[in-house]
Amino acid sequence: MSNTTVWSSILRNCVPLSAVSPAKQTHAQIIVNGLLHNVTLQTDLLLVYSKCGILQDARNVFDKMFKRNMHSWNIMIASYVQNSLFYDALSVFRWFLKVGNRPDHYTLPPVFKACTGRGEFSLGVMLHSWVIRLGFENYVVVGSSVLDFYLKCRHLDDAKRVFVNMLWRDTVVWNLMISGFGRAGFHVDALNFFRDMLGDGVEVDAMTIPSILNVCVGEGDLMRGKEIHGQVVKSSLFDGDVVIGNSLIDMYAKCGCLCFSEKVFLNMSQLNLVTWTTMISCYGLHGRGEESLVLFKEMRDRGFVPNSVTLTAILASCSHSGLIEQGRKIFNSIGLLYGFEPTVEHYACMVDLLGRFGYLEEAFELVKNMKLVPTGSIWGALLAGCIVHKNVVIGEIAAHHLFELEPRNPSNYIALCSIYDSLGMWDGISRTRAKMRELGLVKTSGCSWINVSGKVHKFYQGDLSPPLSQMIYETLDGIVMIMMSTED
Known part of the structure; x- marks a missing residue:
């Protein structure tokens, strides 16, 4: 057995173990033995460093390769994409094209993902034409990547054309259509895709159920949600699936059936942090903040450490239930107990809580003293409090910040008009409506x-x-x- 084969075998065994130290030692031995020029060993080094997330070392190996095979290009591009470094991935891909290479069915899926991440729609369309020209449209993985690209770029008609022309549609493809159309707000279309999926005899999986339950929430279709729950109960495939359980809790609460959410929660065989967070949020949504606080304490007593999302959920629950002191206590303890600074979402919840119940000066001081830059959600929460308590001074400040951050959002102008109207300030209403006409904004109809x-x-x-x-x-x-x- 040659030295090259031995070193290659060692490096490949390091990959599943994420064994960085042995890989680096092997790398050193390869250099000492004068074998670094070997393309196979270089590609193995590239693979092990990429899989271990040491991208700088991977890139150093890649840049020093005298000859790069197709596998090495694909590894480098895919590694950047897996780490959400989409700009770097596309830079390597453009270099790949510049030296005269042609993509294969392994190159294209990560590049489509990078195009989505960077908003490079024109490049994605060009890649789609290559897919057709190179004969890759019938590769399910490539077709799914094209479909996912169009869906996430909100080009739903293009996605439908790709979908209709696919010769083979697996569960992943159907899931993409359901989640993509649901995410875009086309809930009826998403439900129709689900019905067609069942009609074609395609098996649903653990990814299908959460997607379609989310669609039921968007459409307010409790009956369909109950039917899907029934299918889950009948199918032993999903017994104890925590993701599906979490989705059921969320669906029932948002469709107005909190008691069913509680039943699902109590009957789940395993709970994760998302489960606790979802149930806390559901209690808050229904104005049952005291129950949220009890659950929050129980969660911590069982050894679960709240993350940023959990803290947002409990603060929002305090806001919906008017639990001011409890909300203050939790907000002020974030850095001390959980080791990170409050996020924008935490500030928005706290401003909402204080603003709802008339503590507008305190809320405004909180915004002014933020270490972070206030976002639209924070100014919006402050403006909402000003509407309730008819505070035109702070309301105007919040509204004008929103006009800068969200100049095309008519709701902010309508909100300011509400304050003026409650105080009989007709000049303010006229000025604000004139600004709306100037921008071509119209009030969105309630539904x-x-x-x-x-x-x-x-x-x-x-x-x-x-x-x-x-x-x-x-x-x-x-x-x-x-x-x-x-x-x-």
Whole structure:
């Protein structure tokens, strides 16, 4: 057995063990024995350093390679993508093209991901044309990458065309369509894809269920959510799946059935930090902050350490329930107990809590003394408090910060108008509405929905298009008249 084969075998055994120290020792021996010019050994070194996350060492090996094979290019590009270094990945890919190489079906998936991460839509479209030209469109992994690229770039029509032209659609492909359309707000389309998936006899997996449950939340479709829960119970494949359990807890709470969320939570065989955080958030969503605090304590007693998201959930629960002192105590203890500074989300929750209950000066001081730059969510929380308590001075300051951060968001202008209206400041209303007209902004119609006999009905403010709208409004007027006469 040659020295090259021995060193190569050692390096490849280091990969699954993430054995950095033996890999570096082997690297040194390769240099001492004058074998560093060997392409196989260089590629093995590149692989082990990349898999161990030592990208600088990997890049040093890559840059010194006299001859790079296809495998070495693919390793370097994929490693950068796996570490979300999309700019570096695309730089290596452009170098790859410049020296006359042609991508293969291993090169393209990570490059599509890098295009998504960097917002390089035109490059992604060019790559798609190469996929077709090189005959890779029927490779499921490549086709899935193209599909994922279009979905995440919100080019849904292009995604549909790719999907329709795919000869083979596995569970991953269907999951991409469901989650992609659901994420974009096209919940009905996502539900239709799910029905078609079942109709085609494709097996759902543990990724399908959370995606479609999230769609049910967006559509307010409790009945469909219950049906999917039934499928989960019937299928032994998902017994004890904590991700599905978490999704069920979230779905029931957001569809108004907190008691079902509690039942799912209590019947779960294993709980992770996400489970506790989700249940805490659900109690907060329903204004049951005391239960959130009890659960938060129980979670810590069982040895779970809250992360940033958990702390956001408990602070939001305090805000929805008016638990001011408890919220202050938790917020002030973040750095002391958990070892990190409060995030923007934590500040936004605290400002919301103080603002809701009239502590606007304290909330404003908190914003002014932040170590972080206040975001739209923070100024928005402060503005919301000013609407409730008719504070035009702080409200104008918050609104004008929002105008700079979110100049195309009509809600901020409407919110400021609400304060002016409550105080009879008609000049302020005129100025704000004139600014909206100048920017071409219009108020977004409010929407609500109701589930009747398993069908979801949506209602938009001022929309008279539904066939029964006249009867609905006449009935509503009749109810109002009865209520008024009862008061008299």
